[in-house]
Amino acid sequence: MDVFQVHILAADRTFYEGPCASLTIATSDGELGILAHHSNMIAAVQPGTLRWQPPGQGVQVAAVSPGMMKVENNDVLVLVDSAEHPEEIDVVRAQREADEAQEALLQRRSRQEHQIAQATLARALNRLRVKSSVRGPL
Numbered sequence: 001m002d003v004f005q006v007h008i009l010a011a012d013r014t015f016y017e018g019p020c021a022s023l024t025i026a027t028s029d030g031e032l033g034i035l036a037h038h039s040n041m042i043a044a045v046q047p048g049t050l051r052w053q054p055p056g057q058g059v060q061v062a063a064v065s066p067g068m069m070k071v072e073n074n075d076v077l078v079l080v081d082s083a084e085h086p087e088e089i090d091v092v093r094a095q096r097e098a099d100e101a102q103e104a105l106l107q108r109r110s111r112q113e114h115q116i117a118q119a120t121l122a123r124a125l126n127r128l129r130v131k132s133s134v135r136g137p138l
Helices: 091-106 111-135
Strands: 005-009 013-020 022-027 032-036 040-047 048-052 060-064 067-073 075-080
Touching: 005 048, 013 048, 022 040, 032 067, 040 075, 040 111, 048 111, 060 111
Parallel strands: 005 075
Antiparallel strands: 005 013, 022 032, 022 048, 040 067, 048 060, 067 075
């Protein structure tokens, strides 16, 4: 199987760099799958599940927040605000963030505060979804 290089960079760390056989990521146009020799492109990354498969290994899973992805000459660069392995996700904290964001959405606030609460809720729910997909229902 052909491989390509992938660089998954979060704001605070290099999450993964190395060879990859396949990558699937949520974008503004829907879920996108990348294989070796994919055409060059740029896409907006949405909060969701990132799946990638290093050659000879199982599929790896991570929760990612918004960002950008560039595919160019068999090299993929994923830039996101945050990326977390399921074992790094604190379910209690994520549930608390989701509850607080839902409460903020119910209150009459400025447009900016409403958008921040929506983004916080999306991130928390995504983290919970990724965590539960790996270990079963919460």
